[in-house]
Amino acid sequence: MSILVIIVLVLTVIISIISTLAYSVRIVAVRSGRIAVAFAVFNIFALVSRTANTVQAPLLAKTIEGTIKIGNPQSLLPTFRWILFSTTIATIIGSALMPTFIKVFGKVVESFSINRSIPKLLLHAFSKSGIEQFKSSVTKPKKANIAQLKSFKAIPKKIILLNTVAFSISTVGVLASLYAGCLNPELRTTCSTLSAVITGAATILMVIFVDPYISILTDDVIKGECSQLQFDRCIIFIVGGLTVGTILAQFLLVPAAEVISLIAKLI
Numbered sequence: 216m217s218i219l220v221i222i223v224l225v226l227t228v229i230i231s232i233i234s235t236l237a238y239s240v241r242i243v244a245v246r247s248g249r250i251a252v253a254f255a256v257f258n259i260f261a262l263v264s265r266t267a268n269t270v271q272a273p274l275l276a277k278t279i280e281g282t283i284k285i286g287n288p289q290s291l292l293p294t295f296r297w298i299l300f301s302t303t304i305a306t307i308i309g310s311a312l313m314p315t316f317i318k319v320f321g322k323v324v325e326s327f328s329i330n331r332s333i334p335k336l337l338l339h340a341f342s343k344s345g346i347e348q349f350k351s352s353v354t355k356p357k358k359a360n361i362a363q364l365k366s367f368k369a370i371p372k373k374i375i376l377l378n379t380v381a382f383s384i385s386t387v388g389v390l391a392s393l394y395a396g397c398l399n400p401e402l403r404t405t406c407s408t409l410s411a412v413i414t415g416a417a418t419i420l421m422v423i424f425v426d427p428y429i430s431i432l433t434d435d436v437i438k439g440e441c442s443q444l445q446f447d448r449c450i451i452f453i454v455g456g457l458t459v460g461t462i463l464a465q466f467l468l469v470p471a472a473e474v475i476s477l478i479a480k481l482i
Contacts, residue, residue: 219274227298228305235309236316238454243320245436253324283400291397295390303461310454374428375456381420382460388413391471398476405479
């Protein structure tokens with residue numbers, strides 16, 4: 216495994232952990248009552264994910280170009296599967312870090328509300344008191360929260376299923392298009408362009424069905440029409456669906472690449 220691939224794996228883990236932790240922002244927003252501030256502060260974490268993502272694609276593309284020149288593009292399939300596996304591990308790590316992140320993020324939101332400055336917030340985070348607060352916030356996942364996965368009562372099954380499918384499609388979209396380009400080197404530019412169509416379809420599913428439901432549920436908790444426990448259970452199931460989605464992406468990789476390859480030949 217080359218150094219470039221290892222860097223891609225590390226970046227994938229960072230991106231996936233932050234993407235998983237994003238769902239805990241709503242829990243912090245509901246508990247603190249500072250929805251706008253919570254999302255504003257989270258943009259700092261999202262910036263790390265987006266920056267890593269911009270570096271990830273060119274590194275992987277360079278590896279693909281080198282493999283195509285050798286004449287054995289099929290050998291890259293294990294590399295793609297390792298990337299998907301790292302995504303699965305990262306979502307599990309992100310899920311385990313959620314209790315700690317909720318506590319830390321809650322304190323960050325309170326600090327930002329007082330200081331009203333991102334630079335001051337960053338200085339405080341790396342100060343001695345900030346590090347001590349982080350250490351005191353480290354929390355293990357509660358068995359009670361994990362046990363809630365056994366109960367499917369009052370759970371929006373269709374929303375969770377749609378979120379799982381959409382996440383699996385978005386996870387495999389770029390990798391499938393790159394692998395399709397490996398199988399058809401003469402059409403690799405067309406195949407890579409089609410990744411935007413696939414990930415766009417997944418984004419549409421989430422924007423139309425998943426995000427509005429979670430937003431409405433957030434408002435219901437604030438208005439007292441939905442309990443905090445029910446809201447937390449919904450988020451737990453959605454985050455659990457992310458892990459299932461990454462596993463499903465393993466099965467979708469080759470079929471999706473073949474479909475993209477076929478479409479690239481037809482257009």
